[in-house]
Amino acid sequence: MEIQNRFRETRKFSERLAAPLSPEDCVVQSMEDASPTRWHLAHTTWFFETFILCQQADYTCFDDAFGYLFNSYYNTIGEQFPRAQRGLLSRPGLERIWQYRRHVDQQILERLDQPDFADKFHRLIEIGIQHEQQHQELILTDIKHVLSCNPVWPIYEDLPLQCSGQPAARDPLLIEAGIHEVGHTGDGFAFDNESPRHKSYLHACRIDGRLVTCGEYAEFIDAGGYDRPEMWLSLGWATVQQQGWQAPLYWQRAEGEWKQFTLAGMQPIDEHAPVTHISFFEADAYARWRGKRLPTEFEWEVAAATMPIAEDDQFVDRLIAGGRAIHPTCSPSGLCGAVWQWTSSSYLGYPGYHPPAGAVGEYNGKFMCDQHVLRGGSVATHSQHIRHTYRNFFPAHTRWQFSGIRLAE
Template sequence: MTLLDERTHEAPLSAVTDLFDRVRAQTLALAAPLSPEDMGLQSMEDASPPKWHMAHTTWFFEEFILKPSLPGYQPRDDRFAVLFNSYYVQAGPRHTRSRRGLLSRPSATDVLDYRSHVEDALREGVARNAFSLEQDKLEELITLGCHHEMQHQELLVTDLLHAFSFNPLLPAYVEPKPAPVSAVETAEWVSYDGGLLEIGHDGTAFAYDCEGPRHKVWLEPYRLADRPVTNGEWIAFMEDGGYSTQTLWLMEGWAVREKNGWDSPLYWWQQDGQWWTYTLQGPRPVDLAAPVVHVSYYEAEAFARWAGCRLPTEAEWEAAAEPTPIEGNFLESGAFQPVGRRPGLWGDVWQWTSSAFSPYPGFRPPEGAIGEYNGKFMVNQMVLRGGSCATPKEQLRSSYRTFFYPHQRWQMLGLRLAGDQ
């Protein structure tokens, strides 16, 4: 029994260490079905091997908490600082991103040992009140590290799906579950008055820097569909020439579509006249009633134009979601694919908005390497809202902004339609 276990009821940071324990355990649970060979897979530069995600999230706690503020801390291996830094220039040199899959050493077992080393040091340091940081700053950094790891849990899942999709065996990561059979229900419209509203994080509890400052926006009256676009609706778009009608597409989107030969969402194929898709439950017939997933911003924007609608702005989405309970299909369900059957703003798929990922009025990144977390990515990317079947529910709040480049499809990306009143 560790010192922390003996003093949990006395530890001033017990709530945040409970969060730390839950998050670290969830990552191990996600890795449990993987073989040592699976742990090293990297299918493209945008993706990373599972063991790299597990090591990088550990490096984050070591680099930003243990090394600078725990007297006497000894790293497990000084070389890991180079191997597992991602993009933090101020934290030092980094191994080339596209070559993470070549890191056969350290082994998966070594990475697990590294995780235990850092976890033990952090827990013991908290229990002994040994950190040089003020308690509120220490709590803030541990909380940030936990939310950072939750982001990488989602990436671990979606990167693994992409890597497995190249295997002709189309392996299942989790035991397949019976696919429900549901009728496709017509979407209903929900109207919103608009007006002068506030969006952005309200300053209480945790949020990333890019979610604030809270600020005023003017919204004209608008409406949102009560559910995301479904696979059945997407097939109708395809059958009506959606992928071959250039006038539906942004010029850059059309060029990307032509270059890549897109004619359906990622992971789709036809077999005996039926559409199939690859999921982490293995190959499945496309469920017409489930939300469409793995579509780029360009495809989503073309679909919205074909449907006579548009994508919502992130302010419209947030204003609608702020009073809405966070309920839906998230990572914790273990489905790892969209299964939505009811109206709602949350879960199943991230929803593309028409808003560029840019700073809110008054935004200032934090000092030091931590300030590189979001600010330097605020160009050429689009905002998505709502969380997905691979997102930990604890990550989400109405102000949460994720962002991807408009051509990317390997994440759990879908869309919801919007319109003017």
């Protein structure tokens, strides 16, 4: 069955991402927003166990304590161990988590051989697969932050970066004024926050055909961009002052040259590669400095729908299959891949949106406050996980994701 194969492949891919790490790597938490790799491996397993296996009368929970330790934010399920303290847990150890994963995998796969079980839980298993793919991305961004805190700049995996070269000139994407349809069409999987499909009026605009590069962003830095309050939103300027930002996250200036920490270690800045690890505040300030703006999420989606996602666009599974480091080095041929792109849109429900009933309804809806939408996926996203209607969301100060800039006017 296709769902069995997808479940098996997704679970194995998480193991592949954890393979370069030591047990010590897997328990560290470097900030409140990030979680230890071990926690991600356990939490994604807890999701399948809690929402599927524990609904079976003949199933016995693997470890009763795991419901408290590895529940993330599902209040209708029960209390959770404090997020900011996940890195304080030395036990259960990593080997115990691998045992947990093997146990749940075996139970799910055996039960999927039963037609009634497969029919009843197909949708929830698909959500669990998509949920794990989200955490695969977090495994990478969180461990990158962990390793960046080490003064010897350890390498996650010693692989070469994909060559970039001079970015090709690309015509801007033109959007005509008028009423456009946005949102999921109903074909294939989508999260609840991608629906209902609805009409939205858009003014005529142009969206750049490629992403902002490191070289272009360095011009903003050299022009004193981080020292000019007129370029920034009020809260953005306050954040710059409080945090002492002078460049994107992971950039370091050494002997007059910019370098950046990557999953392949410290590397010279490639001026032609897309700039990444940018907050919404920085993206907005850069756009204002260029005399442009960030696109709305609907402008982005309408433009993206005219261009297919290409086989050579940069996503994590393709980079690993090609023996390349997980780092953005070129703009995608369309609008998806390389880096998530900030939009000017607040993360809100679409007209007519209602969260699903039950605990699964906590997945997206309750976060529709004080967050901005990002579109397009990144080098840490699996190619099977992205689509033009996908809505990612983070607070405006967030920088540890592979987030970048595409301009509009």
